[in-house]
Amino acid sequence: MREISVESERWPIAGAFTISRGSKTEAEVVTVTIREDGVTGRGECVPYGRYGETVKDVIASIKVIGQSISDGMTRDELQRAMHRGAARNAIDCALWDLEAKLTGEPVWKLAGVAEPQPLTTAYTLSLAAPDAMREAARAAASRPLLKLKLGGGGDDIDRVAAVREGAPGATLIVDANEGWKADDVLPLARELAKLGVALIEQPLPAKEDEALRGIDSPVPLCADESAHGIEGMIRLVGLYQYVNVKLDKTGGLTEALSVVRSAKRRKLGVMVGCMVATSLAMAPAAFIAQGADFVDLDGPLLLAKDRPHGIAYEGSLMMPPEKALWG
Incomplete structure:
Protein backbone atom coordinates (compact mmCIF):
# COMPACT_ATOMS: atom_id res chain seq x y z
CA MET A 1 0.00 0.00 0.00
CA ARG A 2 1.32 3.39 -0.93
CA GLU A 3 1.02 6.52 1.14
CA ILE A 4 1.01 9.94 -0.48
CA SER A 5 1.41 13.30 1.23
CA VAL A 6 1.59 16.86 -0.06
CA GLU A 7 2.76 20.15 1.41
CA SER A 8 3.69 23.68 0.39
CA GLU A 9 7.06 25.22 1.14
CA ARG A 10 8.51 28.71 0.85
CA TRP A 11 12.12 29.27 -0.20
CA PRO A 12 13.57 32.80 -0.01
CA ILE A 13 15.01 34.25 -3.20
CA ALA A 14 18.38 35.98 -3.01
CA GLY A 15 17.12 39.52 -3.53
CA ALA A 16 14.12 39.63 -5.89
CA PHE A 17 13.16 37.96 -9.14
CA THR A 18 11.49 40.29 -11.63
CA ILE A 19 9.93 39.64 -15.03
CA SER A 20 7.49 41.65 -17.16
CA ARG A 21 4.53 40.34 -15.13
CA GLY A 22 5.87 41.29 -11.68
CA SER A 23 8.36 40.56 -8.89
CA LYS A 24 8.66 38.05 -6.07
CA THR A 25 11.01 37.56 -3.15
CA GLU A 26 10.32 33.89 -2.44
CA ALA A 27 9.56 30.72 -4.35
CA GLU A 28 6.48 28.90 -3.14
CA VAL A 29 6.61 25.27 -4.19
CA VAL A 30 4.46 22.19 -3.65
CA THR A 31 6.13 18.89 -2.83
CA VAL A 32 4.65 15.40 -3.12
CA THR A 33 6.00 12.42 -1.18
CA ILE A 34 4.98 8.85 -2.03
CA ARG A 35 6.04 6.01 0.28
CA GLU A 36 5.96 2.30 -0.51
CA ASP A 37 7.73 -0.63 1.18
CA GLY A 38 9.88 1.71 3.25
CA VAL A 39 11.04 3.65 0.18
CA THR A 40 10.25 7.30 -0.57
CA GLY A 41 9.82 9.09 -3.88
CA ARG A 42 9.54 12.87 -4.12
CA GLY A 43 8.50 15.47 -6.66
CA GLU A 44 8.30 19.26 -6.63
CA CYS A 45 6.27 21.72 -8.66
CA VAL A 46 5.64 25.45 -8.87
CA PRO A 47 2.01 26.51 -9.38
CA TYR A 48 2.02 29.18 -12.08
CA GLY A 49 -0.46 32.02 -11.87
CA ARG A 50 -0.07 32.68 -15.62
CA TYR A 51 -2.08 29.49 -16.14
CA GLY A 52 -4.55 30.11 -13.33
CA GLU A 53 -2.79 27.82 -10.88
CA THR A 54 -2.62 28.52 -7.15
CA VAL A 55 -0.89 26.61 -4.38
CA LYS A 56 -4.25 25.91 -2.76
CA ASP A 57 -5.79 24.52 -5.94
CA VAL A 58 -2.74 22.41 -6.82
CA ILE A 59 -2.71 20.84 -3.37
CA ALA A 60 -6.45 20.17 -3.63
CA SER A 61 -5.99 18.47 -7.02
CA ILE A 62 -3.28 16.25 -5.62
CA LYS A 63 -5.42 15.28 -2.65
CA VAL A 64 -8.37 14.42 -4.91
CA ILE A 65 -6.32 11.86 -6.84
CA GLY A 66 -4.37 10.74 -3.80
CA GLN A 67 -6.42 7.61 -3.19
CA SER A 68 -5.86 6.43 -6.76
CA ILE A 69 -2.13 6.93 -6.32
CA SER A 70 -2.28 4.95 -3.07
CA ASP A 71 -4.12 2.18 -4.91
CA GLY A 72 -1.27 1.84 -7.41
CA MET A 73 -2.04 4.22 -10.27
CA THR A 74 0.74 4.09 -12.88
CA ARG A 75 2.38 7.02 -14.61
CA ASP A 76 0.56 6.23 -17.85
CA GLU A 77 -2.76 6.15 -16.03
CA LEU A 78 -1.87 9.45 -14.38
CA GLN A 79 -1.46 11.11 -17.79
CA ARG A 80 -5.05 10.21 -18.66
CA ALA A 81 -6.49 10.99 -15.23
CA MET A 82 -5.08 14.52 -14.75
CA HIS A 83 -4.66 17.56 -16.93
CA ARG A 84 -1.07 18.61 -17.49
CA GLY A 85 0.22 21.22 -15.10
CA ALA A 86 2.04 21.65 -11.82
CA ALA A 87 -0.02 19.11 -9.82
CA ARG A 88 0.57 16.29 -12.27
CA ASN A 89 4.24 17.22 -12.51
CA ALA A 90 4.86 16.75 -8.78
CA ILE A 91 3.08 13.37 -8.73
CA ASP A 92 4.68 12.14 -11.93
CA CYS A 93 8.19 13.00 -10.75
CA ALA A 94 7.54 11.40 -7.36
CA LEU A 95 6.47 8.20 -9.13
CA TRP A 96 9.63 8.17 -11.24
CA ASP A 97 11.76 8.67 -8.13
CA LEU A 98 9.85 5.95 -6.26
CA GLU A 99 10.32 3.43 -9.07
CA ALA A 100 14.03 4.18 -9.29
CA LYS A 101 14.47 3.59 -5.59
CA LEU A 102 12.28 0.45 -5.51
CA THR A 103 14.05 -1.15 -8.48
CA GLY A 104 17.55 0.12 -7.86
CA GLU A 105 17.65 1.36 -11.48
CA PRO A 106 18.38 5.07 -12.04
CA VAL A 107 15.72 7.13 -13.78
CA TRP A 108 17.89 7.65 -16.83
CA LYS A 109 17.90 3.90 -17.47
CA LEU A 110 14.18 3.56 -16.77
CA ALA A 111 13.46 6.43 -19.17
CA GLY A 112 15.85 5.23 -21.86
CA VAL A 113 17.83 8.46 -21.99
CA ALA A 114 21.53 9.21 -21.77
CA GLU A 115 23.28 9.04 -18.42
CA PRO A 116 23.33 12.59 -17.03
CA GLN A 117 26.51 14.56 -17.58
CA PRO A 118 27.42 18.05 -16.36
Whole structure:
Protein backbone atom coordinates (compact mmCIF):
# COMPACT_ATOMS: atom_id res chain seq x y z
CA MET A 1 0.00 0.00 0.00
CA ARG A 2 1.32 3.39 -0.93
CA GLU A 3 1.02 6.52 1.14
CA ILE A 4 1.01 9.94 -0.48
CA SER A 5 1.41 13.30 1.23
CA VAL A 6 1.59 16.86 -0.06
CA GLU A 7 2.76 20.15 1.41
CA SER A 8 3.69 23.68 0.39
CA GLU A 9 7.06 25.22 1.14
CA ARG A 10 8.51 28.71 0.85
CA TRP A 11 12.12 29.27 -0.20
CA PRO A 12 13.57 32.80 -0.01
CA ILE A 13 15.01 34.25 -3.20
CA ALA A 14 18.38 35.98 -3.01
CA GLY A 15 17.12 39.52 -3.53
CA ALA A 16 14.12 39.63 -5.89
CA PHE A 17 13.16 37.96 -9.14
CA THR A 18 11.49 40.29 -11.63
CA ILE A 19 9.93 39.64 -15.03
CA SER A 20 7.49 41.65 -17.16
CA ARG A 21 4.53 40.34 -15.13
CA GLY A 22 5.87 41.29 -11.68
CA SER A 23 8.36 40.56 -8.89
CA LYS A 24 8.66 38.05 -6.07
CA THR A 25 11.01 37.56 -3.15
CA GLU A 26 10.32 33.89 -2.44
CA ALA A 27 9.56 30.72 -4.35
CA GLU A 28 6.48 28.90 -3.14
CA VAL A 29 6.61 25.27 -4.19
CA VAL A 30 4.46 22.19 -3.65
CA THR A 31 6.13 18.89 -2.83
CA VAL A 32 4.65 15.40 -3.12
CA THR A 33 6.00 12.42 -1.18
CA ILE A 34 4.98 8.85 -2.03
CA ARG A 35 6.04 6.01 0.28
CA GLU A 36 5.96 2.30 -0.51
CA ASP A 37 7.73 -0.63 1.18
CA GLY A 38 9.88 1.71 3.25
CA VAL A 39 11.04 3.65 0.18
CA THR A 40 10.25 7.30 -0.57
CA GLY A 41 9.82 9.09 -3.88
CA ARG A 42 9.54 12.87 -4.12
CA GLY A 43 8.50 15.47 -6.66
CA GLU A 44 8.30 19.26 -6.63
CA CYS A 45 6.27 21.72 -8.66
CA VAL A 46 5.64 25.45 -8.87
CA PRO A 47 2.01 26.51 -9.38
CA TYR A 48 2.02 29.18 -12.08
CA GLY A 49 -0.46 32.02 -11.87
CA ARG A 50 -0.07 32.68 -15.62
CA TYR A 51 -2.08 29.49 -16.14
CA GLY A 52 -4.55 30.11 -13.33
CA GLU A 53 -2.79 27.82 -10.88
CA THR A 54 -2.62 28.52 -7.15
CA VAL A 55 -0.89 26.61 -4.38
CA LYS A 56 -4.25 25.91 -2.76
CA ASP A 57 -5.79 24.52 -5.94
CA VAL A 58 -2.74 22.41 -6.82
CA ILE A 59 -2.71 20.84 -3.37
CA ALA A 60 -6.45 20.17 -3.63
CA SER A 61 -5.99 18.47 -7.02
CA ILE A 62 -3.28 16.25 -5.62
CA LYS A 63 -5.42 15.28 -2.65
CA VAL A 64 -8.37 14.42 -4.91
CA ILE A 65 -6.32 11.86 -6.84
CA GLY A 66 -4.37 10.74 -3.80
CA GLN A 67 -6.42 7.61 -3.19
CA SER A 68 -5.86 6.43 -6.76
CA ILE A 69 -2.13 6.93 -6.32
CA SER A 70 -2.28 4.95 -3.07
CA ASP A 71 -4.12 2.18 -4.91
CA GLY A 72 -1.27 1.84 -7.41
CA MET A 73 -2.04 4.22 -10.27
CA THR A 74 0.74 4.09 -12.88
CA ARG A 75 2.38 7.02 -14.61
CA ASP A 76 0.56 6.23 -17.85
CA GLU A 77 -2.76 6.15 -16.03
CA LEU A 78 -1.87 9.45 -14.38
CA GLN A 79 -1.46 11.11 -17.79
CA ARG A 80 -5.05 10.21 -18.66
CA ALA A 81 -6.49 10.99 -15.23
CA MET A 82 -5.08 14.52 -14.75
CA HIS A 83 -4.66 17.56 -16.93
CA ARG A 84 -1.07 18.61 -17.49
CA GLY A 85 0.22 21.22 -15.10
CA ALA A 86 2.04 21.65 -11.82
CA ALA A 87 -0.02 19.11 -9.82
CA ARG A 88 0.57 16.29 -12.27
CA ASN A 89 4.24 17.22 -12.51
CA ALA A 90 4.86 16.75 -8.78
CA ILE A 91 3.08 13.37 -8.73
CA ASP A 92 4.68 12.14 -11.93
CA CYS A 93 8.19 13.00 -10.75
CA ALA A 94 7.54 11.40 -7.36
CA LEU A 95 6.47 8.20 -9.13
CA TRP A 96 9.63 8.17 -11.24
CA ASP A 97 11.76 8.67 -8.13
CA LEU A 98 9.85 5.95 -6.26
CA GLU A 99 10.32 3.43 -9.07
CA ALA A 100 14.03 4.18 -9.29
CA LYS A 101 14.47 3.59 -5.59
CA LEU A 102 12.28 0.45 -5.51
CA THR A 103 14.05 -1.15 -8.48
CA GLY A 104 17.55 0.12 -7.86
CA GLU A 105 17.65 1.36 -11.48
CA PRO A 106 18.38 5.07 -12.04
CA VAL A 107 15.72 7.13 -13.78
CA TRP A 108 17.89 7.65 -16.83
CA LYS A 109 17.90 3.90 -17.47
CA LEU A 110 14.18 3.56 -16.77
CA ALA A 111 13.46 6.43 -19.17
CA GLY A 112 15.85 5.23 -21.86
CA VAL A 113 17.83 8.46 -21.99
CA ALA A 114 21.53 9.21 -21.77
CA GLU A 115 23.28 9.04 -18.42
CA PRO A 116 23.33 12.59 -17.03
CA GLN A 117 26.51 14.56 -17.58
CA PRO A 118 27.42 18.05 -16.36
CA LEU A 119 25.46 20.77 -18.13
CA THR A 120 26.15 24.45 -18.73
CA THR A 121 23.10 26.38 -17.59
CA ALA A 122 22.01 29.89 -18.32
CA TYR A 123 22.05 32.33 -15.43
CA THR A 124 19.09 34.70 -15.26
CA LEU A 125 19.30 38.47 -14.82
CA SER A 126 16.04 39.95 -13.55
CA LEU A 127 14.30 42.79 -15.29
CA ALA A 128 15.64 46.14 -14.07
CA ALA A 129 16.81 49.51 -15.34
CA PRO A 130 19.69 49.33 -17.85
CA ASP A 131 22.30 50.56 -15.37
CA ALA A 132 21.27 47.95 -12.80
CA MET A 133 21.33 45.19 -15.40
CA ARG A 134 24.80 46.31 -16.52
CA GLU A 135 26.08 45.91 -12.97
CA ALA A 136 24.36 42.54 -12.60
CA ALA A 137 26.00 41.45 -15.85
CA ARG A 138 29.42 42.56 -14.64
CA ALA A 139 28.97 40.48 -11.50
CA ALA A 140 28.07 37.48 -13.67
CA ALA A 141 30.49 38.17 -16.53
CA SER A 142 32.40 34.93 -15.96
CA ARG A 143 29.26 32.90 -16.76
CA PRO A 144 29.17 31.75 -20.40
CA LEU A 145 25.39 31.99 -20.88
CA LEU A 146 23.16 34.77 -19.54
CA LYS A 147 19.39 35.04 -19.83
CA LEU A 148 17.89 38.52 -19.63
CA LYS A 149 14.33 39.26 -18.58
CA LEU A 150 12.92 42.09 -20.69
CA GLY A 151 9.85 44.23 -20.15
CA GLY A 152 8.45 45.18 -23.53
CA GLY A 153 9.13 48.88 -23.11
CA GLY A 154 11.34 51.26 -25.00
CA ASP A 155 14.29 50.45 -22.76
CA ASP A 156 14.68 46.82 -23.86
CA ILE A 157 17.46 47.49 -26.38
CA ASP A 158 19.19 49.72 -23.83
CA ARG A 159 18.97 46.90 -21.30
CA VAL A 160 20.56 44.39 -23.67
CA ALA A 161 23.24 46.86 -24.73
CA ALA A 162 24.05 47.49 -21.08
CA VAL A 163 24.31 43.76 -20.37
CA ARG A 164 26.52 43.29 -23.41
CA GLU A 165 28.79 46.01 -22.08
CA GLY A 166 28.90 44.38 -18.66
CA ALA A 167 29.49 40.85 -19.99
CA PRO A 168 31.09 41.17 -23.43
CA GLY A 169 32.02 37.51 -23.71
CA ALA A 170 28.73 35.90 -22.69
CA THR A 171 26.18 34.31 -24.98
CA LEU A 172 22.86 36.11 -24.43
CA ILE A 173 19.27 34.86 -24.41
CA VAL A 174 16.48 37.39 -24.01
CA ASP A 175 13.06 36.55 -22.59
CA ALA A 176 10.21 38.96 -23.29
CA ASN A 177 7.63 36.90 -21.36
CA GLU A 178 4.92 37.86 -23.90
CA GLY A 179 5.72 41.55 -23.45
CA TRP A 180 6.25 42.73 -27.05
CA LYS A 181 3.85 43.84 -29.77
CA ALA A 182 3.74 42.19 -33.21
CA ASP A 183 5.04 45.27 -35.05
CA ASP A 184 8.04 45.45 -32.73
CA VAL A 185 9.36 41.91 -33.22
CA LEU A 186 11.40 42.40 -36.40
CA PRO A 187 12.84 45.83 -35.52
CA LEU A 188 13.84 44.62 -32.07
CA ALA A 189 15.24 41.34 -33.41
CA ARG A 190 17.42 43.23 -35.88
CA GLU A 191 18.86 45.38 -33.11
CA LEU A 192 19.35 42.35 -30.86
CA ALA A 193 21.18 40.54 -33.65
CA LYS A 194 23.70 43.39 -33.73
CA LEU A 195 24.26 42.83 -30.00
CA GLY A 196 24.96 39.14 -30.54
CA VAL A 197 21.79 37.77 -28.95
CA ALA A 198 21.44 34.04 -29.66
CA LEU A 199 17.76 33.46 -28.85
CA ILE A 200 14.52 35.37 -28.19
CA GLU A 201 11.98 33.69 -25.93
CA GLN A 202 8.24 34.25 -26.31
CA PRO A 203 8.15 37.77 -27.76
CA LEU A 204 4.34 37.91 -28.13
CA PRO A 205 1.39 36.80 -26.00
CA ALA A 206 0.63 33.17 -26.74
CA LYS A 207 -2.80 34.03 -28.14
CA GLU A 208 -1.25 36.48 -30.61
CA ASP A 209 1.76 34.51 -31.81
CA GLU A 210 0.24 33.56 -35.18
CA ALA A 211 1.64 36.96 -36.22
CA LEU A 212 5.08 35.33 -36.12
CA ARG A 213 4.30 32.93 -38.96
CA GLY A 214 6.67 33.54 -41.85
CA ILE A 215 8.69 36.24 -40.07
CA ASP A 216 12.33 36.06 -41.10
CA SER A 217 13.81 36.96 -37.74
CA PRO A 218 17.60 37.34 -37.69
CA VAL A 219 17.54 35.88 -34.15
CA PRO A 220 15.81 32.50 -33.63
CA LEU A 221 12.52 32.59 -31.72
CA CYS A 222 11.69 30.20 -28.89
CA ALA A 223 8.18 29.22 -27.73
CA ASP A 224 7.62 29.19 -23.99
CA GLU A 225 4.12 30.21 -22.95
CA SER A 226 2.96 28.98 -26.37
CA ALA A 227 4.37 25.48 -25.78
CA HIS A 228 2.79 23.05 -23.35
CA GLY A 229 2.21 19.45 -24.34
CA ILE A 230 2.60 16.97 -27.12
CA GLU A 231 -0.53 17.83 -29.13
CA GLY A 232 0.47 21.48 -29.62
CA MET A 233 3.82 20.79 -31.26
CA ILE A 234 2.67 20.81 -34.88
CA ARG A 235 1.36 24.39 -34.65
CA LEU A 236 4.72 25.70 -33.48
CA VAL A 237 6.43 24.80 -36.75
CA GLY A 238 6.64 27.95 -38.84
CA LEU A 239 6.21 30.23 -35.83
CA TYR A 240 9.28 29.33 -33.78
CA GLN A 241 12.62 27.65 -34.26
CA TYR A 242 12.98 26.44 -30.65
CA VAL A 243 10.68 25.22 -27.89
CA ASN A 244 11.22 25.69 -24.15
CA VAL A 245 10.28 22.48 -22.33
CA LYS A 246 9.36 22.90 -18.66
CA LEU A 247 8.07 20.10 -16.47
CA ASP A 248 5.41 22.26 -14.82
CA LYS A 249 3.95 22.93 -18.29
CA THR A 250 4.13 19.36 -19.61
CA GLY A 251 2.81 17.97 -16.34
CA GLY A 252 5.87 15.93 -15.51
CA LEU A 253 8.83 14.03 -16.90
CA THR A 254 6.68 11.46 -18.70
CA GLU A 255 5.16 13.90 -21.19
CA ALA A 256 8.31 16.03 -21.31
CA LEU A 257 10.20 13.08 -22.77
CA SER A 258 7.60 12.83 -25.54
CA VAL A 259 7.66 16.59 -26.16
CA VAL A 260 11.44 16.58 -26.61
CA ARG A 261 11.25 13.68 -29.07
CA SER A 262 8.44 15.40 -30.98
CA ALA A 263 10.38 18.68 -31.19
CA LYS A 264 13.42 16.95 -32.59
CA ARG A 265 11.33 15.10 -35.19
CA ARG A 266 9.99 18.46 -36.33
CA LYS A 267 13.47 20.01 -36.51
CA LEU A 268 12.74 22.35 -33.61
CA GLY A 269 15.62 23.16 -31.30
CA VAL A 270 15.14 22.36 -27.63
CA MET A 271 15.60 24.53 -24.58
CA VAL A 272 14.95 23.00 -21.16
CA GLY A 273 13.80 25.58 -18.64
CA CYS A 274 12.49 25.88 -15.12
CA MET A 275 10.62 27.98 -12.64
CA VAL A 276 12.43 29.44 -9.63
CA ALA A 277 12.53 26.35 -7.43
CA THR A 278 14.84 24.04 -5.50
CA SER A 279 17.11 21.30 -6.77
CA LEU A 280 14.30 18.77 -6.33
CA ALA A 281 12.54 20.42 -9.29
CA MET A 282 15.76 20.75 -11.33
CA ALA A 283 16.79 17.08 -10.99
CA PRO A 284 14.22 15.49 -13.32
CA ALA A 285 14.66 18.36 -15.80
CA ALA A 286 18.38 17.54 -15.94
CA PHE A 287 17.48 14.16 -17.45
CA ILE A 288 15.71 15.72 -20.46
CA ALA A 289 18.31 18.46 -20.76
CA GLN A 290 20.96 16.02 -21.95
CA GLY A 291 21.47 16.96 -25.58
CA ALA A 292 19.35 20.13 -25.38
CA ASP A 293 20.50 23.15 -27.38
CA PHE A 294 20.02 25.52 -24.43
CA VAL A 295 19.73 24.69 -20.73
CA ASP A 296 18.13 27.09 -18.27
CA LEU A 297 18.10 25.25 -14.94
CA ASP A 298 19.46 27.92 -12.63
CA GLY A 299 16.54 27.94 -10.15
CA PRO A 300 18.61 26.99 -7.09
CA LEU A 301 21.24 29.62 -7.97
CA LEU A 302 18.57 32.28 -7.51
CA LEU A 303 17.59 31.09 -4.03
CA ALA A 304 19.08 32.17 -0.72
CA LYS A 305 19.38 28.47 0.21
CA ASP A 306 18.66 25.06 -1.29
CA ARG A 307 17.65 21.60 -0.10
CA PRO A 308 20.02 19.10 1.51
CA HIS A 309 21.82 17.07 -1.17
CA GLY A 310 21.08 19.88 -3.62
CA ILE A 311 22.58 19.91 -7.09
CA ALA A 312 26.17 21.11 -7.13
CA TYR A 313 26.96 24.05 -9.40
CA GLU A 314 30.51 25.00 -10.30
CA GLY A 315 29.86 28.46 -11.64
CA SER A 316 27.34 27.74 -14.39
CA LEU A 317 28.30 24.07 -14.69
CA MET A 318 25.47 21.98 -13.26
CA MET A 319 26.43 18.57 -11.93
CA PRO A 320 24.14 15.51 -12.22
CA PRO A 321 21.80 15.13 -9.24
CA GLU A 322 22.71 12.81 -6.40
CA LYS A 323 20.49 9.77 -5.83
CA ALA A 324 19.87 11.06 -2.31
CA LEU A 325 18.07 14.00 -3.93
CA TRP A 326 16.16 12.34 -6.77
CA GLY A 327 16.32 9.63 -9.39
